[in-house]
Amino acid sequence: MSDTSKSEVVAPSSSKVIGVVFVLLLLDLLGFTLILPLLPSIMDHYAQTGDAAYQSLQSAVNFFREALGIPMEKKYNSVLFGGLIGSLFSLLQFLSSPITGALSDGFGRRPLLLVTTMGMMTSYVVWALSRSFATFLLFRVIGGVCKSNVSLCTAIVADMPCPKARNRGMAMIGVAFSLGFTVGPVMGAYFAVADRTTGHVFFQTPALLALAFSTADFIFIWLALPETLTQDGKGFSSGFWDFRDLLNPLALFSFSAVTRSKDPPSGDRMQRLKALGRVYFCYLFLFSGLEFTLSFLTHQRFHFSSMQQGKMFFFIGVVMASVQGGYARRIQPGRHITAVRMAIATLIPAFVLIGLSWNVTVLYAGLALYSFAAAVVVPCLSTLVSDHGSPGQKGTVMGILRSLGALARALGPVVSSSVYWLAGAQICFLLTAASFIIPLCLLSTARRLKAE
Incomplete structure (x- = not known):
């Protein structure tokens, strides 16, 4: 049998890999999102117990709240505290994602997924056993460091040689996100209520369920996930051991770990990769900021209860899953920049409607446009970026992209909430809507480089 025939037999089919990636990422996200509706109650729980670590962090939140003139109200305090915890998580992902991606280029995607999933299992054990806020923070720190499944899954999809398969895979990753963030929080809220009625600590069952999902994820990866990085493609780039290339934000924006590698992309392709990275960061910086302040607006203007907030995010999740499963995965190769430009442009009227x-009814009209854009931009940008780099660089490339997104999600909410409370809701949403012109201009640069 020829070498070509052997590779055809050994190489896993794209459809099988996409299906496996979808299931393992969905299991991971179901476990990850169980905690989201419980964060305000968890903060209140530690506040009532007089936990010393909680009180120390509360002082920092109070300083930020008073500096911005945010009213002293339980709902706003919960959102701010949750945002602070979320920013910590994003900063840890910013640090860990490029390193994990680079390691997967050397050791393979499957071993790194098994290691990071085991890390997530450990974090859920810590959560289930936590009885102090310091232990709860340890759970979030372990989870932030090990939560690299998404960047590794995008690297697996990037390993596929067929552009159509890569596009379909990125869209299915988006569908897994939408389903996970729609179903997971509902399950977390349901089991927390059940725990209260039985007299247990209200987050005990959600923590154990998250552990169960993560364990099932580990077993599924072990049994069903093939290694997509070929033996010839494995190898560390020359810049891997220079941690400045993987941790320095300026080096990440320049994709220096890829530039300094043994087989860097051509000059034009590197310039296009850098332009796409800037678009990705700028988009998520603006988007995550308004996503965070949305809870402020609905509570302040429409007096939404927690249930109404839940219904709103359920609506967003359903629309996103529908768009990703129907439209986004059918976008033809070569049409992704056009699709991203249309989606980002849609965010301008979306946030104008929400802000005004x-x-x-008007709020939900804006949310529908918002959901459409959110369903398209990240999968398409991930597909575009996945086309860059040699087979042994895909993990590094996708890890850096994920790191830039995590940095944007850490900074965006702080800036946006500052503008919201200093200038008002309308100014915040209208100003940020106009700011989406910036990623549109950056996208034009990437389009021009492609044409050249």
Whole structure:
């Protein structure tokens, strides 16, 4: 049998890999999102117990709240505290994602997925056993360091040689995100209520369920996931051991770990990769900021209860899953920049409607446009970036992209909430809507480089 025939037999089919990636990422996200609706209650729980670590962190939140003139109200305090915890998580992902991606280029995607999933299992054990806020923070730190499944899954999809398969795979990753963030929080809220009725600590069952999902994920990866990085493609780039290339934000924006590698992309392709990285960061910086302040607006203007907030995010998740499963995965190769430009442009009227919304109908009209854009931009940009780099660089490339997104998600909410409370909701949403012109201009640069 020829070498070509052997590779055809050994190489896993794209459809099988996409299916496995979808299931393992969905299991991971279901476990990860169980905690989201519980964060305000968890903060209140540690506040009532007089936990010393909680009180120390509360002082920092109070300083930020008073500096911005945010009213002293339980709902706002919960959102701010949750945002602070979320920013910590994003900063840890910013640090760990490029390193994990680079390691997967050397050791393979499957071993790194098994290691990081085991790390997530450990974090859920810590959560289930936590009885102090310091232990709870340890759970979030371990989870932030080990939560590299998404960048590794995008690297697996990037390993596929067929552009159509890569596009379909990135869209299915988006569908897994939408389903996970739609179903997981509902499950977390349900089991927390059940725990309260039985007299247990209200987060005990959600923590154990998250551990169960993560364990099932580990077993599924072990049994079903093939290694997609070929033996010839494995190898560390020359810049891997220079941690400045993987941790320095300026080096990440320049994709220096890829530039300094033994087989860097051509000059034009590197310039296009850098342009796409800037678009990705700028988009998520603006988007995550308004996503964070959305809870402020709905509570302040429409007096949404927690249930109404849950219904709103359920609506967003359903629309996103529908768009990703129907439209995004069918975008033809070569049409992704056009699709991203249309989606980002859609965010301008979306946030204008949300910022000016005078009733719930107008709010939901803006949310529908918002959901469409959110379903398209990240999968398409991930597909575009996945086309860059040699087979042994895909993990590094996708890890750096994920790191830039994590940095944007750490900074965006702080800046956006500052503008919201200092200038008002309308100014915040209208100003940020206009700011989406910036990623549109950056996208034009990437399009021009492609044409050249």
